[in-house]
Amino acid sequence: MTDPSRPDVTLGRREALSRIGSATLAATAVGAGTLGFLDRRAAGAAPPPIRDWRVASPDAVRAYAARGDDPAANTRRVIAALGGMERFVRRGERVLVKPNVGWDRIPEQAANTDPQVVAELVRLCLAAGAARVVVADVSCNDPARCFSRSGVMAAARAAGAEVLDARRLEMKAAALPGAAAGLEVIAPLLAADKVINVPVAKHHGLSRVTLGMKNWMGVLGQGRNRLHQDIDRCIAELGAIFRPTLTVVDATRVLLANGPQGGSLSDVKALGAVAAGLDPVMLEAWGAQQLGVVPRSLGFIREAESRGLGTADPALVKELGKA
Amino acid sequence: MTPRPVHAVLVVLLAGAVALVLAEGRRTREDPQAVLKALRVAQGPLLPPALRAGAALASDPARYPRERLHELIDGAAEAYLARGFEACVAATYAFAAGGAGPLEVAAEAHRFGNESSALSQLEAERPSAAFPVAGLSAAVSDGSVLLSVAGRDLLKLTSLEPSARGREALRSLALAWHEEMKP
Numbered sequence: 001m002t003d004p005s006r007p008d009v010t011l012g013r014r015e016a017l018s019r020i021g022s023a024t025l026a027a028t029a030v031g032a033g034t035l036g037f038l039d040r041r042a043a044g045a046a047p048p049p050i051r052d053w054r055v056a057s058p059d060a061v062r063a064y065a066a067r068g069d070d071p072a073a074n075t076r077r078v079i080a081a082l083g084g085m086e087r088f089v090r091r092g093e094r095v096l097v098k099p100n101v102g103w104d105r106i107p108e109q110a111a112n113t114d115p116q117v118v119a120e121l122v123r124l125c126l127a128a129g130a131a132r133v134v135v136a137d138v139s140c141n142d143p144a145r146c147f148s149r150s151g152v153m154a155a156a157r158a159a160g161a162e163v164l165d166a167r168r169l170e171m172k173a174a175a176l177p178g179a180a181a182g183l184e185v186i187a188p189l190l191a192a193d194k195v196i197n198v199p200v201a202k203h204h205g206l207s208r209v210t211l212g213m214k215n216w217m218g219v220l221g222q223g224r225n226r227l228h229q230d231i232d233r234c235i236a237e238l239g240a241i242f243r244p245t246l247t248v249v250d251a252t253r254v255l256l257a258n259g260p261q262g263g264s265l266s267d268v269k270a271l272g273a274v275a276a277g278l279d280p281v282m283l284e285a286w287g288a289q290q291l292g293v294v295p296r297s298l299g300f301i302r303e304a305e306s307r308g309l310g311t312a313d314p315a316l317v318k319e320l321g322k323a
Numbered sequence: 324m325t326p327r328p329v330h331a332v333l334v335v336l337l338a339g340a341v342a343l344v345l346a347e348g349r350r351t352r353e354d355p356q357a358v359l360k361a362l363r364v365a366q367g368p369l370l371p372p373a374l375r376a377g378a379a380l381a382s383d384p385a386r387y388p389r390e391r392l393h394e395l396i397d398g399a400a401e402a403y404l405a406r407g408f409e410a411c412v413a414a415t416y417a418f419a420a421g422g423a424g425p426l427e428v429a430a431e432a433h434r435f436g437n438e439s440s441a442l443s444q445l446e447a448e449r450p451s452a453a454f455p456v457a458g459l460s461a462a463v464s465d466g467s468v469l470l471s472v473a474g475r476d477l478l479k480l481t482s483l484e485p486s487a488r489g490r491e492a493l494r495s496l497a498l499a500w501h502e503e504m505k506p
Contacts, residue, residue: 102397104415104429104483105481105483106483106484106485108485109467109481140394140395140396140397141395142382145382145415149483204398204399205398205399205401205402206398206399206401206402207398210398225393225394228393228398228400228401231398257450257451258399258448258450259399260396260397260398260399261396261397261399263429263467263468263479263481264450264451264452264453264465264467264468264481265450265465265466265467265485266450266451266452266453266465266467267450267451
């Protein structure tokens with residue numbers, strides 16, 4: 001018997017099947033949408049790989065060195081010998097210039113890259129049409145003091161660069177292999193179309209010498225000290241991870257002892273030299289030679305060469321002589 | 324009771340004991356700063372007192388235990404650790420100057436396990452043109468860097484201006500530090 005106070009909810013077979021079908025379709029659509037969303041999020045969370053910023057070059061000579069009293073002129077000469085900055089930087093590109101600004105030291109103490117070398121590279125990039133040139137480093141000492149005392153802040157800004165010190169640097173995850181796995185890198189590195197590595201040639205208490213490959217420590221975030229545990233292998237690993245467009249070695253003044261921090265002027269020798277090129281290992285060898293060190297006596301240079309990252313022969317760096 | 328020689332001896336001994344206690348008490352009362360200094364030195368290395376050196380602190384002192392020394396001196400830390408480094412305190416000093424800007428000196432005081440380790444680190448870092456600093460034992464300088472040892476502490480001063488006043492600033496800070504480190 002039917003209760004007149006309750007509505008009739010009896011379903012026919014056809015209507016029941018229809019409703020079940022609709023519900024199944026809706027559940028499938030919601031489930032698929034959720035899975036797709038989660039999948040996209042997972043894909044978005046994967047850290048990006050480090051780009052290869054190198055450009056193809058058919059030249060036989062892959063590195064040049066220039067000498068003279070003017071660091072900016074030396075820089076111009078080596079870049080001109082390589083074919084000009086226009087060969088490496090295209091109109092509208094974003095360029096990261098990575099000097100060594102690790103220390104609260106004045107240029108005469110030779111612990112940081114010479115500010116005139118950095119500034120000249122900035123000018124050349126902008127003249128080649130770069131839309132933006134960023135100068136950045138993760139300093140060891142207080143970043144504000146390092147960038148100010150080194151003269152890099154003033155010189156690079158005057159040349160038109162955006163100078164970022166470690167207090168303003170955004171760090172991002174990146175897919176780094178080996179001992180650097182899990183470390184973050186500075187965001188401007190990931191955003192750059194071209195990267196110019198500008199180390200200073202100097203003594204280092206642990207690796208004996210620090211040059212371009214060790215300079216990549218300055219793009220890494222917290223925890224980078226663990227790379228000191230197996231320093232030669234780790235430096236070569238950094239050289240394999242980060243493949244710059246250009247390497248420019250500053251040997252305007254070289255620190256011969258008590259590096260990397262330095263401080264004593266009697267440990268410094270004025271060489272008035274700058275070298276630039278496309279083979280980081282060749283430039284590493286040239287830099288070591290400026291410091292009076294036999295290149296292949298350095299574990300990280302042997303390791304880098306055995307990994308096929310370049311040729312550790314300083315004689316292949318073409319000397320342009322004194323201006 | 325008849326006085327005997329032994330009584331005189333006892334009186335002298337008593338007077339001596341009283342004098343000793345009084346002297347000891349006075350010495351203790353006069354020396355609370357020495358006690359505080361000894362406590363501070365026991366806690367870790369000390370930086371030169373800025374006022375005594377005629378300077379002002381341009382940065383807050385930062386302390387570095389063994390685990391964080393690399394944050395201050397990067398790869399050079401390994402040599403310190405191998406020599407039994409225990410702790411470091413670092414700061415920058417500013418010396419006022421007439422027309423010129425303030426002259427700044429970076430200072431680091433490192434503590435080692437013993438004096439020979441501190442001296443060994445001094446020798447390892449001795450600049451090639453270093454000479455002994457007049458009036459200070461265990462101190463060398465080339466005019467831009469000054470290294471000195473007191474006990475098991477190594478003081479490293481770096482002038483951030485290559486000039487005569489820079490050399491004088493190093494010497495002032497080193498003298499003030501040695502004064503502070505005196506027991």
